[in-house]
Amino acid sequence: xxxxxxxxxxxxxxxxxxxxxxxxxxxxxxxxxxxxxxxxxxxxxxxxxxxxxxxxxxxxxxxxxxxxxxxxxxxxxxxxxxxxxxxxxxxxxxxxxxxxxxxxxxxxxxxxxxxxxxxxxx
Amino acid sequence: xxxxxxxxxxxxxxxxxxxxxxxxxxxxxxxxxxxxxxxxxxxxxxxxxxxxxxxxxxxxxxxxxxxxxxxxxxxxxxxxxxxxxxxxxxxxxxxxxxxxxxxxxxxxxxxxxxxxxxxxxxxxxxxxxxx
Numbered sequence: 001x002x003x004x005x006x007x008x009x010x011x012x013x014x015x016x017x018x019x020x021x022x023x024x025x026x027x028x029x030x031x032x033x034x035x036x037x038x039x040x041x042x043x044x045x046x047x048x049x050x051x052x053x054x055x056x057x058x059x060x061x062x063x064x065x066x067x068x069x070x071x072x073x074x075x076x077x078x079x080x081x082x083x084x085x086x087x088x089x090x091x092x093x094x095x096x097x098x099x100x101x102x103x104x105x106x107x108x109x110x111x112x113x114x115x116x117x118x119x120x121x122x
Numbered sequence: 123x124x125x126x127x128x129x130x131x132x133x134x135x136x137x138x139x140x141x142x143x144x145x146x147x148x149x150x151x152x153x154x155x156x157x158x159x160x161x162x163x164x165x166x167x168x169x170x171x172x173x174x175x176x177x178x179x180x181x182x183x184x185x186x187x188x189x190x191x192x193x194x195x196x197x198x199x200x201x202x203x204x205x206x207x208x209x210x211x212x213x214x215x216x217x218x219x220x221x222x223x224x225x226x227x228x229x230x231x232x233x234x235x236x237x238x239x240x241x242x243x244x245x246x247x248x249x250x251x252x253x
Contacts, residue, residue, distance in 0.1 A: 007193060014197030021198070022205020024221055025162035026143030030228060032194070040190065048139070049185035055169070056177050057191070058198040063166040065206040071159045077167040080129035080146065084172045087133020095138060106236060109140050113229035116148040120222035 009039065014054075021055070022062050029055045124154065129168065136172060141228060143169065148225060151218070158214050158221070 013035050021028035029051050036047035066072070128149045136142030143165045150161035180186050209217065 010190060010193045011197040014194035015201040017194065018198035018201025018203075019205045019208075020201075020224075022202035023208055023217075024147075024205075024224055025165045026147055027141060027224060027228065028198075029143075030141055030231075036190075042187065046185055046187060049180035049183075050187045050190055052173055052176050053180065053186045053191050054194045054198060056173050057195040058202055059166055059169045059173075061199045062202040062206065063163070063170065065202060066163050066166060069159075069206070069210060071157075071163045072167070073156075073160045073164060074167075076125055076150075076156070076160070077164045079125035080132070080150075080164055080168050081171055083126035083129025083131075084133035084136070084142075084168055087130035088137040088172050089133075091134040091137030094134075105135075105138060106140070106232065109135065109145075110229055110232050110236070113144070113148075113225050113232070116152055117222045117225035117229065119152050120148070120218050120225070 006040070013039070017054070018058055018062075021058055022065070025062070025066075028058060125150075128154070132168065133172060140232075142172075144225060144228060147221070151221075158218050159209070162209075 013032065017028040017032050020031060032051045032054060033047060036042050036051055037044065040047070042050060128146060131149070132142040132146035134142075135145050146168060147158075147161045147165050150156045150164060151158045156164075212220075
């Protein structure tokens with residue numbers, strides 16, 4: 001019985017995550033990760049790994065659906081990806097050297113989110 | 123050039139486990155004045171190569187629970203179809219407003235998390251002092 005309940009819960013969350021990533025193209029992982037940790041009681045590393053694998057599959061299919069609607073700018077995407085690969089490489093190195101002690105970056109992130117949210121709502 | 127720098131910043135945030143995607147879309151859309159829908163599709167394309175490496179490493183380390191992955195991504199794909207249908211109906215200004223609300227929710231959530239972490243750290247430090 002408990003198993004059925006868990007499968008039901010996972011399918012609902014999956015639908016929500018897919019809908020959000022289809023509509024907003026981001027943030028699916030931010031919903032799925034807390035669910036995997038607190039809902040499914042996975043360990044931190046396992047939850048992160050499972051989340052990123054789910055998001056990879058969902059985003060892959062979402063971008064196929066998107067490609068029908070002619071909203072792609074491949075030149076722009078390639079430039080961003082070039083920067084992104086360097087950035088994520090350096091970020092990972094930094095994380096391994098200093099540990100997850102990134103309070104300062106968190107402040108900046110929260111401030112930036114609030115600022116751009118109000119800018120967009122205006 | 124500015125696009126490369128934006129991608130670089132988003133890459134750093136992604137690897138630190140914070141929303142790199144939200145950062146990328148809002149920078150492109152509201153600071154570079156790129157069409158919001160194009161900014162969103164750029165984020166989709168951005169995610170695939172930058173996360174591919176993480177997926178491969180995690181498969182090698184056997185960290186992934188594939189039973190969960192199958193269920194969530196199956197229903198996730200159905201949800202994604204519905205989401206992309208919605209995006210074709212909604213106009214850009216409404217979409218931007220929804221995105222802004224979403225950013226606000228993330229910000230509140232992050233602040234909440236931050237306070238929780240702060241309390242946890244303080245408790246731990248006090249314990250260490252007593253010992």
